[in-house]
Amino acid sequence: MQEKPTKVQKLKTKPTILKLGGSVVTRKEKPLTPNLRAIKRLTNEISKANISPLVLVHGGGSFGHPLAEQYGIKEGYKDSSQIMGFSKTHQAMTKLNKLIVDSLINHNIPAVGVQPSSCIVTKAGRIQSMDEKPLKRMLEMGFVPVLYGDAVPDAKLGFTVLSGDQLVSALATKLNAQRIIVGVDVDGLFDADPKIKKTAKKLSHLSLGELKQLQGNVGKSTACDVTGGMFGKIAELLPALEKGISVTIVNATKPGRIYKALKGESIEGTLIEKE
Amino acid sequence: MQEKPTKVQKLKTKPTILKLGGSVVTRKEKPLTPNLRAIKRLTNEISKANISPLVLVHGGGSFGHPLAEQYGIKEGYKDSSQIMGFSKTHQAMTKLNKLIVDSLINHNIPAVGVQPSSCIVTKAGRIQSMDEKPLKRMLEMGFVPVLYGDAVPDAKLGFTVLSGDQLVSALATKLNAQRIIVGVDVDGLFDADPKIKKTAKKLSHLSLGELKQLQGNVGKSTACDVTGGMFGKIAELLPALEKGISVTIVNATKPGRIYKALKGESIEGTLIEKE
Numbered sequence: 098m099q100e101k102p103t104k105v106q107k108l109k110t111k112p113t114i115l116k117l118g119g120s121v122v123t124r125k126e127k128p129l130t131p132n133l134r135a136i137k138r139l140t141n142e143i144s145k146a147n148i149s150p151l152v153l154v155h156g157g158g159s160f161g162h163p164l165a166e167q168y169g170i171k172e173g174y175k176d177s178s179q180i181m182g183f184s185k186t187h188q189a190m191t192k193l194n195k196l197i198v199d200s201l202i203n204h205n206i207p208a209v210g211v212q213p214s215s216c217i218v219t220k221a222g223r224i225q226s227m228d229e230k231p232l233k234r235m236l237e238m239g240f241v242p243v244l245y246g247d248a249v250p251d252a253k254l255g256f257t258v259l260s261g262d263q264l265v266s267a268l269a270t271k272l273n274a275q276r277i278i279v280g281v282d283v284d285g286l287f288d289a290d291p292k293i294k295k296t297a298k299k300l301s302h303l304s305l306g307e308l309k310q311l312q313g314n315v316g317k318s319t320a321c322d323v324t325g326g327m328f329g330k331i332a333e334l335l336p337a338l339e340k341g342i343s344v345t346i347v348n349a350t351k352p353g354r355i356y357k358a359l360k361g362e363s364i365e366g367t368l369i370e371k372e
Numbered sequence: 373m374q375e376k377p378t379k380v381q382k383l384k385t386k387p388t389i390l391k392l393g394g395s396v397v398t399r400k401e402k403p404l405t406p407n408l409r410a411i412k413r414l415t416n417e418i419s420k421a422n423i424s425p426l427v428l429v430h431g432g433g434s435f436g437h438p439l440a441e442q443y444g445i446k447e448g449y450k451d452s453s454q455i456m457g458f459s460k461t462h463q464a465m466t467k468l469n470k471l472i473v474d475s476l477i478n479h480n481i482p483a484v485g486v487q488p489s490s491c492i493v494t495k496a497g498r499i500q501s502m503d504e505k506p507l508k509r510m511l512e513m514g515f516v517p518v519l520y521g522d523a524v525p526d527a528k529l530g531f532t533v534l535s536g537d538q539l540v541s542a543l544a545t546k547l548n549a550q551r552i553i554v555g556v557d558v559d560g561l562f563d564a565d566p567k568i569k570k571t572a573k574k575l576s577h578l579s580l581g582e583l584k585q586l587q588g589n590v591g592k593s594t595a596c597d598v599t600g601g602m603f604g605k606i607a608e609l610l611p612a613l614e615k616g617i618s619v620t621i622v623n624a625t626k627p628g629r630i631y632k633a634l635k636g637e638s639i640e641g642t643l644i645e646k647e
Contacts, residue, residue: 180514184482207459215490218505228503230493234525250509
């Protein structure tokens with residue numbers, strides 16, 4: 098359980114942002130199917146690590162992506178048939194969020210679901226405005242806000258898909274985070290796609306400069322993903338890295354790794370730092 | 373179904389704000405029990421009336437109130453035992469919201485759940501900041517945002533309960549609404565509490581001036597309600613009335629009345645206007 102404030106106070110410690118990929122919390126190839134076993138195990142790890150302040154962001158996996166693809170939500174408004182599609186995509190994501198928040202509450206973690214579409218407007222797919230005041234107040238009170246990649250209103254396109262990765266980067270910057278932990282279904286960042294190329298080499302530690310040099314070579318994830326694969330993830334986190342916020346990429350499908358990453362223990366994974 | 377925009381456009385018609393009381397959409401005396409029959413019937417009436425732009429706000433009823441009372445959420449932070457209570461109260465409200473949005477989507481209404489706690493911070497119980505940009509964009513696109521009375525972060529108290537009625541008034545003002553329709557479990561506004569006093573007289577039409585004169589006499593609702601009864605509801609709507617936004621109070625437990633109110637047809641109820 099989180100340490101609770103004895104009275105209402107301003108935040109003294111910088112937050113940790115934990116991203117749990119859609120391929121971790123859902124069965125990515127089966128529409129609308131959560132991976133309840135993984136959710137429970139990860140909830141346990143988060144509870145045991147007892148980190149505060151903490152912000153959680155999860156991906157859409159098989160809840161968000163199939164519907165978003167079916168209705169072309171990411172591409173924005175083209176015809177009226179998409180309107181119900183947006184509603185359905187958003188509602189599917191709130192359902193996944195509910196399952197994860199329920200699991201956290203059952204483990205005595207004071208989780209609060211926060212809908213990106215309620216406080217964010219994008220413009221041509223990039224965050225244009227974001228009201229972070231409720232989030233800041235929640236963190237000051239010891240709550241664990243739980244956000245997600247979402248179907249959001251867009252000032253130019255009408256609507257679009259906001260990826261969990263773009264959201265993580267914006268949150269880290271706006272909330273002045275200490276670090277970002279990205280839980281995925283591979284062991285870290287490789288110099289090629291490890292799911293395709295057996296000889297792909299894992300990179301344990303990278304500077305921002307080294308990362309930029311690598312950009313052209315990074316493999317893309319194989320599973321269907323409207324928000325892009327590993328390359329997209331990393332590219333989205335560049336603004337946070339530029340601000341000195343470290344990024345740890347870790348395999349969240351392997352038991353104990355998220356716990357260790359939260360505790361700052363040495364793990365198999367990839368650490369990216371500004372310098 | 374809503375009329376859809378042929379392309380992305382600015383809002384030309386002023387929105388209608390429809391409030392559905394907690395005593396209408398839940399079984400108020402049974403904890404965590406929705407009134408699914410009423411929700412389905414009301415969804416049908418909303419679908420048939422086909423009004424756009426439309427914003428829906430529902431109360432907490434037996435989802436929000438028992439938990440909010442148990443943990444003293446309205447009174448704000450006093451000790452750490454309330455932290456989990458806030459999470460549980462908020463989560464119960466998102467569950468009720470999900471049921472209502474599901475029903476609307478099933479009736480082909482492009483509903484989008486919007487969490488007040490994601491975009492509102494109160495100060496000592498009154499709305500201090502509210503990000504209405506996502507809401508405005510959703511209305512322009514033809515969506516029906518569905519909000520609710522919620523447990524929200526508070527700049528002074530830590531957290532509190534934001535009533536659906538305060539929310540309705542703020543939304544009406546911020547979104548420049550044409551009118552507010554308040555669906556309750558009585559036939560309108562009476563000069564005394566009709567549930568207690570058999571001789572209570574219904575007021576069919578009132579000016580703002582007449583309403584202010586009456587304020588001292590209006591009865592309070594009998595059922596447990598952390599946000600106050602009929603008097604509280606009306607008092608909250610005064611700022612909207614001052615702006616020239618009309619308020620219609622109608623019995624939403626009686627079939628057809630919400631439909632008629634939405635269509636602007638003459639109904640048994642109470643109409644309050646500025647002049």
